[in-house]
Amino acid sequence: MNGPRRMVEEVLAVTPLQEGLLFHAVFDENVPDAYVSRLVLALSGELDADRLRRAAQALVARHPALRSAFRQRRSGEWFQLVATRPAVPWQELDLRPAGSPAEADKHLEALLDEHHRTGFDLGRPPLLRFLLARTGEDRHQLAVTYHHLVLDGWSMPILMRELAALYGSGGDPSALPPVRPHRDHLDWLARRPPEQSARAWRQALAGLPGPTLIAPDADRNGPLPRSVWTRLGERDTRALGAWARARGVTVNSAVQAAWATVIGRLTGRDDVVFGTTVSGRPPELPGAEEMVGFFINTVPTRVRMRPAEPIGDLVVRIQREQTALMEHQHVRLSDIQRWSDRTVLFDTSTAFENYPADDLSAVGSADHAGLRVEGGSGRTTNHFPLSLYALPGPALRLRLDHRPDAVDDVTARHAAELLERALTAVHRAPATPTAALDAAPAAARAARPPAPRAAPPG
Incomplete structure (x- = not known):
């Protein structure tokens, strides 16, 4: 994967639970992947779709975890590789012709269900995609479908804050502090006796x-x-x-x-x-x-x-x-x-989701270059x-x-x-x-x- 442009930034180990999720992802490919997740943001105001797309691209470029894919060695051992600059899937739809807001929401839900069923090729980064749907004159829904392998719930408020900041800065990464890479966590895990x-x-x-x-x-x-x-x-x-x-x-x-x-x-x-x-x-x-x-x-x-x-x-x-x-x-x-x-x-399992990802209160309704994040919802499942x-x-x-x-x-x-x-x-x-x-x-x-x-x- 090394050509005129370096395609792979680094090769990393996987975390203990990533190893478990990968096992379930390949165990039976005839059933839906329970670890495909999504987050939907409700947006209002004058939205510049191209500016938001650039912000999403800058967000993915900023975080190595969002550019990761997963492959297996001949021994069966899993590893993750971080791509340098993968193309970020981005889709835009105008759902106003669908009729009422309820009909637009129903149509969007059907599209997102299809995205869920489609899943991801775990060996091809990035393992997330964006869908921007216009539902009114100044109303949009931004849906992020992602594989749980690259993001946990605690990461989502961080990402949404950063996406809003990058939109406000026109995609300028210098508007945010340097990233501490996920690799540091893997190094910490490797040092645990x-x-x-x-x-x-x-x-x-x-x-x-x-x-x-x-x-x-x-x-x-x-x-x-x-x-x-x-x-x-x-x-x-x-x-x-x-x-x-x-x-x-x-x-x-x-x-x-x-x-x-x-x-x-x-x-x-x-x-x-x-x-x-x-x-x-x-x-x-x-x-x-x-x-x-x-x-x-x-x-x-x-x-x-x-x-x-x-x-x-x-x-x-x-x-x-x-x-x-x-x-x-x-x-x-x-x-x-x-x-x-x-x-x-x-x-059976339990999860206490004590992070502000469900009501997105971490993003709030602050004005970001004329765009307001009104709220949203997320959904993850397991096997x-x-x-x-x-x-x-x-x-x-x-x-x-x-x-x-x-x-x-x-x-x-x-x-x-x-x-x-x-x-x-x-x-x-x-x-x-x-x-x-x-x-x-x-x-x-x-x-x-x-x-x-x-x-x-x-």
């Missing part, structure tokens, strides 16, 4: 009677998931946050405790394991919070259920146990499985039969994704009800024994209107 992590995970998973599987006979990959939504009302969300702060724990720990009770109910187990998505941005790496790329990892969360233990105490215990493992959350799941003498540990996404905000929203080949609609709705009930009990009745959580739902849900069971994607 495995011995301490091996001991920590062996201890955390010692005596585990077996994996926690909600769909033990499900295929490894399957159709794209459906979603069931629930939420806590604003009053309950504020009360849960106040309860957590008073005890020095996070709302995420409360969500994990509630999810553990749900998985216990659905599987009949009192020693449960589920996957947890962690940010993977180490505090020891200066500037990690502003780096763009794929940092996240999925690690096991083990919860030994004690029937008489109050749900509030369970939250505190989970926080304590997970804090002890924080410095070991960078290791690959396959290594943790090997250390625990298990080939599989779980088939697990059942996954929980917690979306913080004035009202804590909870999205349960379930693969219809593995978990039916009734089970998913039941899981959402159990989850809402357990989370409400954390702050309303924290002394409730975990075994009694679904025995007295009325107390936990008193004086609160029913939560909605469905919501639009994103």
Whole structure:
């Protein structure tokens, strides 16, 4: 790939979770890739489409992670190569002839679904594409479809801030500070000694009677998931946050405790394991919070259920146990499985999306050369039969994704009800024994209107 112009900037290793995603991407190419994601921005004002295209090109040129592709050596080992200046896919559409705004949105959704089904050739960079759709005289939607291999959710607010700044500067990269490349994170990973992590995970998973599987006979990959939504009302969300702060724990720990009770109910187990998505941005790496790329990892969360233990105490215990493992959350799941003498540990997952990518409050509605970012929505999925996404905000929203080949609609709705009930009990009745959580739902849900069971994607 070296000619008159140097086509490859560098060759890099892959992160532990990238390795896992690549396995699923090539395992069965006849099913949709669950790790194709998208973000849609709602824009208003006088938009210069060519100026925005130049800003998008400058954004991709700025970040090596956005110019990466993935290939396999003969040994089967994956690596990523960073292209020097790949062509950035850009499409413009005028959807005003579609009719009403609702019809334009429907047409755009169909196009984006097609982009999702098309997926990406993982060996050809860049693994993202842009679609700018005009929906009104001063209204546009900018859709970014990307493969999760090159971007995690924590990167999205950074990218959107930078895209807005580059649009305002006419695509001038000097308007932004220098980039700390994703390579620095890979170097940090390579320097981590495995011995301490091996001991920590062996201890955390010692005596585990077996994996926690909600769909033990499900295929490894399957159709794209459906979603069931629930939420806590604003009053309950504020009360849960106040309860957590008073005890020095996070709302995420409360969500994990509630999810553990749900998985216990659905599987009949009192020693449960589920996957947890962690940010993977180490505090020891200066500037990690502003780096763009794929940092996240999925690690096991083990919860030994004690029937008489109050749900509030369970939250505190989970926080304590997970804090002890924080410095070991960078290791690959396959290594943790090997250390625990298990080939599989779980088939459900949780993610607490505590970054401002969903409502894009990091971008806000500031004026960027006459263009305003009004908001937007993002959507990521995974291959697990059942996954929980917690979306913080004035009202804590909870999205349960379930693969219809593995978990039916009734089970998913039941899981959402159990989850809402357990989370409400954390702050309303924290002394409730975990075994009694679904025995007295009325107390936990008193004086609160029913939560909605469905919501639009994103």
